[in-house]
Amino acid sequence: xxxxxxxxxxxxxxxxxxxxxxxxxxxxxxxxxxxxxxxxxxxxxxxxxxxxxxxxxxxxxxxxxxxxxxxxxxxxxxxxxxxxxxxxxxxxxxxxxxxxxxxxxxxxxxxxxxxxxxxxxxxxxxxxxxxxxxxxxxxxxxxxxxxxxxxxxx
Amino acid sequence: xxxxxxxxxxxxxxxxxxxxxxxxxxxxxxxxxxxxxxxxxxxxxxxxxxxxxxxxxxxxxxxxxxxxxxxxxxxxxxxxxxxxxxxxxxxxxxxxxxxxxxxxxxxxxxxxxxxxxxxxxxxxxxxxxxxxxxxxxxxxxxxxxxxxxxxxxxxxxxxxxxxxxxxxxxxxxxxxxxxxxxxxxxxxxxxxxxxxxxxxxxxxxxxxxxxxxxxxxxxxxxxxxxxxxxxxxxxxxxxxxxxxxxxxxxxxxxxxxxxxxxxxxxxxxxxxxxxxxxxxxxxxxxxxxxxxxxxxxxxxxxxxxxxxxxxxxxxxxxxxxxxxxxxxxxxxxxxxxxxxxxxxxxxxxxxxxxxxxxxxxxxxxxxxxxxxxxxxxxxxxxxxxxxxxxxxxxxxxxxxxxxxxxxxxxxxxxxxxxxxxxxxxxxxxxxxxxxxxxxxxxxxxxxxxxxxxxxxxxxxxxxxxxxxxxxxxxxxxxxxxxxxxxxxxxxxxxxxxxxxxxxxxxxxxxxxxxxxxxxxxxxxxxxxxxxxxxxxxxxxxxxxxxxxxxxxxxxxxxxxxxxxxxxxxxxxxxxxxxxxxxxxxxxxxxxxxxxxxxxxxxxxxxxxxxxxxxxxxxxxxxxxxxxxxxxxxxxxxxxxxxxxxxxxxxxxxxxxxxxxxxxxxxxxxxxxxxxxxxxxxxxxxxxxxxxxxxxxxxxxxxxxxxxxxxxxxxxxxxxxxxxxxxxxxxxxxxxxxxxxxxxxxxxxxxxxxxxxxxxxxxxx
Numbered sequence: 001x002x003x004x005x006x007x008x009x010x011x012x013x014x015x016x017x018x019x020x021x022x023x024x025x026x027x028x029x030x031x032x033x034x035x036x037x038x039x040x041x042x043x044x045x046x047x048x049x050x051x052x053x054x055x056x057x058x059x060x061x062x063x064x065x066x067x068x069x070x071x072x073x074x075x076x077x078x079x080x081x082x083x084x085x086x087x088x089x090x091x092x093x094x095x096x097x098x099x100x101x102x103x104x105x106x107x108x109x110x111x112x113x114x115x116x117x118x119x120x121x122x123x124x125x126x127x128x129x130x131x132x133x134x135x136x137x138x139x140x141x142x143x144x145x146x147x148x149x150x151x152x153x154x
Numbered sequence: 155x156x157x158x159x160x161x162x163x164x165x166x167x168x169x170x171x172x173x174x175x176x177x178x179x180x181x182x183x184x185x186x187x188x189x190x191x192x193x194x195x196x197x198x199x200x201x202x203x204x205x206x207x208x209x210x211x212x213x214x215x216x217x218x219x220x221x222x223x224x225x226x227x228x229x230x231x232x233x234x235x236x237x238x239x240x241x242x243x244x245x246x247x248x249x250x251x252x253x254x255x256x257x258x259x260x261x262x263x264x265x266x267x268x269x270x271x272x273x274x275x276x277x278x279x280x281x282x283x284x285x286x287x288x289x290x291x292x293x294x295x296x297x298x299x300x301x302x303x304x305x306x307x308x309x310x311x312x313x314x315x316x317x318x319x320x321x322x323x324x325x326x327x328x329x330x331x332x333x334x335x336x337x338x339x340x341x342x343x344x345x346x347x348x349x350x351x352x353x354x355x356x357x358x359x360x361x362x363x364x365x366x367x368x369x370x371x372x373x374x375x376x377x378x379x380x381x382x383x384x385x386x387x388x389x390x391x392x393x394x395x396x397x398x399x400x401x402x403x404x405x406x407x408x409x410x411x412x413x414x415x416x417x418x419x420x421x422x423x424x425x426x427x428x429x430x431x432x433x434x435x436x437x438x439x440x441x442x443x444x445x446x447x448x449x450x451x452x453x454x455x456x457x458x459x460x461x462x463x464x465x466x467x468x469x470x471x472x473x474x475x476x477x478x479x480x481x482x483x484x485x486x487x488x489x490x491x492x493x494x495x496x497x498x499x500x501x502x503x504x505x506x507x508x509x510x511x512x513x514x515x516x517x518x519x520x521x522x523x524x525x526x527x528x529x530x531x532x533x534x535x536x537x538x539x540x541x542x543x544x545x546x547x548x549x550x551x552x553x554x555x556x557x558x559x560x561x562x563x564x565x566x567x568x569x570x571x572x573x574x575x576x577x578x579x580x581x582x583x584x585x586x587x588x589x590x591x592x593x594x595x596x597x598x599x600x601x602x603x604x605x606x607x608x609x610x611x612x613x614x615x616x617x618x619x620x621x622x623x624x625x626x627x628x629x630x631x632x633x634x635x636x637x638x639x640x641x642x643x644x645x646x647x648x649x650x651x652x653x654x655x656x657x658x659x660x661x662x663x664x665x666x667x668x669x670x671x672x673x674x675x676x677x678x679x680x681x682x683x684x685x686x687x688x689x690x691x692x693x694x695x696x697x698x699x700x701x702x703x704x705x706x707x708x709x710x711x712x713x714x715x716x717x718x719x720x721x722x723x724x725x726x727x728x729x730x731x732x733x734x735x736x737x738x739x740x741x742x743x744x745x746x747x748x749x750x751x752x753x754x755x756x757x758x759x760x761x762x763x764x765x766x767x768x769x770x771x772x773x774x775x776x777x778x779x780x781x782x783x784x785x786x787x788x789x790x791x792x793x794x795x796x797x798x799x800x801x802x803x804x805x806x807x808x809x810x811x812x813x814x815x816x817x818x819x820x821x822x823x824x825x826x827x828x829x830x831x832x833x834x835x836x837x838x839x840x841x842x843x844x845x846x847x848x849x850x851x852x853x854x855x856x857x858x859x860x861x862x863x864x865x866x867x868x869x870x871x872x873x874x875x876x877x878x879x880x881x882x883x884x885x886x887x888x889x890x891x892x893x894x895x896x897x898x899x900x901x902x903x904x905x906x907x908x909x910x911x912x913x914x915x916x917x918x
Contacts, residue, residue, distance in 0.1 A: 025443045025446075032393075034384070037517055038390065042849075044848055075382075081379060091378070091382045100233065100378075101388065133849060134516070135514060135566055135568070135827070138823060139857050
């Protein structure tokens with residue numbers, strides 16, 4: 001066990017945990033942040049994705065001790081109904097999710113991608129999101145939403 | 155506001171809940187306590203809350219004190235926007251604004267067992283019941299208003315929840331004034347059935363479709379924003395005071411059981427405990443990460459058993475050679491098939507193969523069970539929480555009345571997923587350790603140990619006379635049963651906990667036949683089931699997976715119809731239209747053809763050379779009253795074997811459309827999942843166990859393989875009852891793609907999935 005601090009959604013929190021414990025468990029259990037989700041524990045699906053210093057990271061395989069002072073942002077910290085991130089706004093407008101369990105992977109990955117790549121092509125969008133899983137098959141809606149958000153972000 | 159209730163927000167005592175026993179005339183989630191609500195209910199003329207039974211209107215509909223309506227639904231929405239459609243149907247019949255209705259679903263304390271999410275009957279059967287209940291509620295309210303206003307009921311009408319005289323709107327009584335905050339005390343004519351077939355109409359007739367104002371509108375879901383802004387809790391997020399975390403341990407060789415468990419191997423992990431009962435083995439710990447570590451570290455000696463499974467490459471031969479446990483003719487044989495084949499000038503024959511497939515839910519199953527003061531509460535993502543209640547009661551040996559099962563949104567389940575198993579495991583662990591237990595499966599368990607969609611082979615043959623007419627058609631499926639374990643966790647024999655703890659087993663027989671309206675003078679459709687490979691606790695036990703056996707049966711039947719058309723050098727649509735007799739079937743085929751700008755010609759096309767070729771194919775089917783035709787336009791890279799299902803055009807007729815946007819999204823999901831199952835999905839196994847245990851070993855369609863376009867043509871029949879949309883459109887996808895591959899290449903692929911290796915091999 002070790003005492004560590006985590007900077008999550010702009011708030012610094014202190015936890016006592018096994019340094020090898022994945023960040024996901026710290027977020028969900030120590031900090032009671034119900035998103036992100038456990039999907040595989042193998043970095044294969046994306047359901048646990050958070051931003052660490054603006055980059056999408058699979059929190060299910062990231063040891064909590066590896067995060068250091070980096071700034072963690074979860075889906076809850078990405079935007080709010082009052083002040084949404086464009087991809088969140090687009091997701092609502094396009095009515096994308098079915099069950100919604102996979103949502104962290106797509107939204108957090110797309111958000112980081114759209115900040116780096118303005119006016120992306122469809123091929124670039126697909127490449128950026130490759131590997132993420134959605135079992136309900138909302139892929140068409142996801143692509144519509146990412147394109148809509150890209151248009152909003154100019 | 156129409157919004158799914160999230161039962162985790164309940165903050166009421168168990169005692170008061172049992173006292174209430176059912177539908178509550180409060181907006182759940184408001185600060186009003188249940189005892190208060192109950193007191194209000196008891197204080198008014200309608201008297202005590204009637205028992206939560208299907209013959210009571212109060213079990214389905216309540217008008218709250220503020221005039222809003224609660225609709226208590228014994229099915230649930232697995233992400234297809236069903237609660238919007240149900241809200242529309244209820245609001246329509248009651249003549250209240252859509253936003254005044256709140257649909258509360260999937261809690262055994264507030265709804266009767268309408269079958270849960272099942273067989274795409276949410277609207278078809280569940281909605282039908284809610285529509286009848288709402289119509290009856292309106293009738294009763296108008297009668298109450300008539301008495302109060304001293305007017306005849308037929309002199310009254312209802313606008314936005316206010317009953318008023320047609321001639322004088324100032325003579326009025328609102329629903330809130332008439333009954334708000336009290337219970338209906340109205341008997342319904344219940345057919346005495348539970349589950350999907352439960353039906354309990356009142357005296358009222360529902361509205362004529364021409365008068366519908368809310369039904370048919372593309373109303374958006376309100377649960378999207380909470381998901382997108384991380385404000386919605388899932389079943390994985392339920393936390394109870396004193397809760398510990400559980401993990402299950404499964405054998406490396408299917409069929410083996412623990413013979414020695416060394417609890418000292420996890421002694422250094424805080425709070426770690428073993429729960430071992432026969433083949434059932436789990437660990438709990440106070441902290442989730444400690445439960446993960448304990449499951450990993452626990453030393454277990456397993457019984458030595460003979461590896462139960464055949465070599466995977468011998469699977470289809472195993473099915474071919476296995477004894478038939480049950481054979482059934484679907485419907486009735488037409489003519490005399492055997493005699494007709496004797497007269498054939500030519501016989502066309504083919505055989506098709508479909509693998510085991512996994513639900514592979516986005517999240518491994520999770521459930522929480524709390525046992526307190528003799529009462530059991532389960533929070534589950536299962537699509538059938540009422541059956542989970544029954545299963546827990548039998549598993550723990552307690553009366554079902556003492557068990558409450560609450561559905562909380564989980565990862566989409568697409569049938570009998572691992573969710574029901576997790577609920578039973580949590581119940582066994584909670585009883586053993588005397589604390590609330592949260593069980594979270596691993597990815598390996600989710601994909602490796604969920605009940606599987608059954609593997610099968612399908613033989614088809616057609617007799618053609620000298621003039622080139624099809625005179626006989628025979629289609630026979632042979633495969634593992636789709637109900638080796640049942641469609642729900644309602645009994646120990648159907649759950650892993652039951653199997654591991656030694657419950658008496660009963661594998662039931664069920665399969666299916668093609669659902670179409672091809673008319674041939676002699677026709678026989680049949681199915682045969684074979685025994686499971688391993689009777690007890692098998693990772694290949696088979697059960698319902700979205701559109702149970704529909705994709706496999708229609709992959710084969712609609713591929714074969716195409717083969718016959720090609721053998722007769724006929725355009726695949728022209729051939730179908732010669733034999734399809736149902737006018738609505740004809741309509742979906744023609745609508746898809748028109749939308750896709752289908753060019754009539756026989757397959758295969760012969761104008762392509764080079765490595766990259768493309769083709770188009772059609773398939774169609776019915777499903778419980780719904781009709782669907784799919785045209786696939788497919789690109790094939792002959793060098794890599796890569797298939798891209800580039801464009802899919804779908805024509806869909808499910809009778810009356812309740813919400814077109816809901817259907818469109820549902821159809822899109824079906825098509826993408828159908829493409830995935832066709833191109834990628836196959837459960838791999840070796841002699842010892844399933845080896846598809848993650849997303850690498852059980853690949854699904856990647857976003858890079860997503861179609862460029864899915865065009866959906868919705869055919870509306872407001873004059874007909876609504877039928878299902880949750881599954882019918884997944885059914886024809888595989889055959890449409892197979893037929894397109896044949897069109898492009900002249901090569902017929904008769905085994906799913908069409909993975910690059912298999913396609914490359916087939917084309918070489």
